[in-house]
Amino acid sequence: MIPSTLQSLSHAVLNPRGQSTGVFEPSSMAPRLDTLNGKTIYLVDVGFGGGYEFLEEAVGWFSRNMPAVKTVLRRKRGNMFLDDPELWAEVKDKGHAVIFGVGG
Amino acid sequence: MATARFSDYIARDARNHGMLLRFSFPPYPVVGMTRATLRKYVEGNDPTTGKPLMQELVDALTKPLTAQEKNPVRVQKPERPRLLKTDSEENLHRLFLENGWTDGLPIVLPTEERVAEMLTGTSHAPDEVVGLMTVTHLQEKLQYTVEKVAVNAVMAGARPEHFPVILAIASTQEPSLPSSTTSFGRMILVNGPIRDEIGMNYGAGALSPFNYANAVIGRAWTLMSVNLADARLGETFMGSTGHNLNYNNMCCAENEEKSVWQPFHVEKGFKRDESVVSLFRGWSVINSMGAANCIRPATEETAIMLKAFPALRSAATLIMDPLVAKGLKEQGHQTKQDVTRWLSQNVKIPAGQYWGADVIYAFMSPLARQGVEPYATWAKLPKDELITPYNDPTQMNIVVVGGETNPLWLTTDFLYTQSASIDKWRPKGGIRRDERPLRMPAGTGCSDGTCGFPA
Numbered sequence: 218m219i220p221s222t223l224q225s226l227s228h229a230v231l232n233p234r235g236q237s238t239g240v241f242e243p244s245s246m247a248p249r250l251d252t253l254n255g256k257t258i259y260l261v262d263v264g265f266g267g268g269y270e271f272l273e274e275a276v277g278w279f280s281r282n283m284p285a286v287k288t289v290l291r292r293k294r295g296n297m298f299l300d301d302p303e304l305w306a307e308v309k310d311k312g313h314a315v316i317f318g319v320g321g
Numbered sequence: 322m323a324t325a326r327f328s329d330y331i332a333r334d335a336r337n338h339g340m341l342l343r344f345s346f347p348p349y350p351v352v353g354m355t356r357a358t359l360r361k362y363v364e365g366n367d368p369t370t371g372k373p374l375m376q377e378l379v380d381a382l383t384k385p386l387t388a389q390e391k392n393p394v395r396v397q398k399p400e401r402p403r404l405l406k407t408d409s410e411e412n413l414h415r416l417f418l419e420n421g422w423t424d425g426l427p428i429v430l431p432t433e434e435r436v437a438e439m440l441t442g443t444s445h446a447p448d449e450v451v452g453l454m455t456v457t458h459l460q461e462k463l464q465y466t467v468e469k470v471a472v473n474a475v476m477a478g479a480r481p482e483h484f485p486v487i488l489a490i491a492s493t494q495e496p497s498l499p500s501s502t503t504s505f506g507r508m509i510l511v512n513g514p515i516r517d518e519i520g521m522n523y524g525a526g527a528l529s530p531f532n533y534a535n536a537v538i539g540r541a542w543t544l545m546s547v548n549l550a551d552a553r554l555g556e557t558f559m560g561s562t563g564h565n566l567n568y569n570n571m572c573c574a575e576n577e578e579k580s581v582w583q584p585f586h587v588e589k590g591f592k593r594d595e596s597v598v599s600l601f602r603g604w605s606v607i608n609s610m611g612a613a614n615c616i617r618p619a620t621e622e623t624a625i626m627l628k629a630f631p632a633l634r635s636a637a638t639l640i641m642d643p644l645v646a647k648g649l650k651e652q653g654h655q656t657k658q659d660v661t662r663w664l665s666q667n668v669k670i671p672a673g674q675y676w677g678a679d680v681i682y683a684f685m686s687p688l689a690r691q692g693v694e695p696y697a698t699w700a701k702l703p704k705d706e707l708i709t710p711y712n713d714p715t716q717m718n719i720v721v722v723g724g725e726t727n728p729l730w731l732t733t734d735f736l737y738t739q740s741a742s743i744d745k746w747r748p749k750g751g752i753r754r755d756e757r758p759l760r761m762p763a764g765t766g767c768s769d770g771t772c773g774f775p776a
Binding site: 227228229230231232233234235236237238241242243244245246248249250251252253258264265266267268270271274275277278279282283292294295296297298314316317318319320321 | 322323324326327331336337339340341342343347349350351352353354356359360362363364375378379382383384385386390391392393394395396397398399400401402403404405407408409410413417422430431432433436453454458461462463464465468469472473476544548549550551679682683684687690691
């Protein structure tokens with residue numbers, strides 16, 4: 218219990234939180250496709266458990282519902298926290314769009 | 322795509338990276354679900370929008386960009402004011418608690434006078450930048466100064482004599498509350514002369530709440546992680562169960578005087594007379610419960626316990642009473658490395674057990690696929706073939722802590738992360754102690770230290 222005399226006094230206290238350093242300069246998004254028909258869509262597993270199996274099911278959905286879409290299922294090299302410049306270069310070279318997943 | 326449980330987190334994380342992306346969210350969890358369930362997810366709706374998930378993905382790739390997506394706005398967050406609005410003590414306590422700036426326990430309000438006093442615990446200028454911290458892997462980092470660390474040290478109930486240790490922890494830029502859903506536990510180990518200068522406990526009950534310095538230093542790391550690394554439940558901190566170790570981070574010191582082996586900081590390249598703080602990260606702690614060498618040697622008992630962990634990156638840390646260390650030395654283990662080498666060679670589990678763990682799938686399977694040994698070979702083995710998962714003994718650590726009431730120890734899956742000098746944060750005139758230092762009662766033990774068997 219705080220003594221009543223203290224409750225009525227005013228206190229100046231310091232802010233405990235760190236300072237934001239962020240200046241966010243977002244990149245504009247890549248242009249969208251007119252259609253996915255005839256296009257190559259990469260589905261990239263980022264490495265969380267169950268993600269690859271989920272994307273396999275997504276590939277199955279495309280083949281059943283949008284057979285004109287070519288899908289390429291790939292695992293990202295390394296764990297979910299690591300970059301994979303080789304795969305990004307391949308996607309840019311051979312793909313038209315990419316779906317990353319599944320974070321969790 | 323991310324599971325719906327992370328819809329807010331993901332959107333904020335991407336925004337903070339300056340990455341505008343179109344997200345879709347299947348239900349959660351994805352991990353551990355049957356094929357039938359995953360197919361239902363794929364053919365069902367995004368629970369955050371109520372729209373069919375796959376059509377949403379198709380739309381995300383084909384619907385024209387909005388004006389904002391084409392020309393996103395630059396955002397700069399405002400600077401936080403140094404002082405909060407003046408108020409009564411009761412209201413300020415409420416403000417700190419309701420804003421999530423505490424660990425739920427009462428704090429000491431960081432008034433200007435108290436913070437100024439804390440700053441006498443170092444010679445470093447209040448406005449010196451100590452570092453940047455975040456609880457998430459790639460989230461925006463917050464910057465903090467010596468004064469910000471002092472504010473959190475005051476809140477934790479620390480005194481100026483503790484401040485060099487707290488600053489050393491802050492200098493690692495490592496949060497105690499990683500964002501992970503897996504709920505990490507942490508450990509702080511202090512070595513060197515400062516242990517006695519500030520009255521740390523490395524003897525009996527060192528990991529229990531019977532020592533002022535151990536308590537407030539450990540707590541300060543958590544408060545710094547909340548306020549300087551921006552840990553916010555459900556926003557940046559996603560631990561599913563959470564971890565009770567987060568309150569104090571197993572803060573203790575090593576019992577260098579009673580250890581028969583080299584102190585931990587000396588193993589890491591520091592001089593014996595340097596004061597150093599070392600940090601560890603893991604999840605699990607198994608108490609030996611019974612005494613070493615009653616029926617079987619401590620090494621064999623430890624090997625059984627280590628089999629319960631996934632052995633991620635071969636990491637393990639043993640926290641053992643000096644009596645255990647003495648016993649192991651008597652059995653022929655002349656150094657800590659003799660023990661870790663023995664464990665590395667003798668802990669064996671079936672390959673199927675190893676590869677069946679989620680964290681091994683996430684972090685070691687990629688290495689196996691890349692052909693990195695021994696993981697590539699282990700991945701090809703039959704499930705019942707035995708492997709030695711702690712294949713790198715340099716990732717296994719031993720620290721000696723305890724009061725020789727019995728030869729007992731803790732086996733953990735903790736990974737050593739880094740050490741930092743405490744001495745560089747000391748005030749020029751030496752540790753700033755109170756005229757009458759605050760100390761809890763010390764445990765009573767063998768008065769002249771000769772009760773146990775000789776080293």
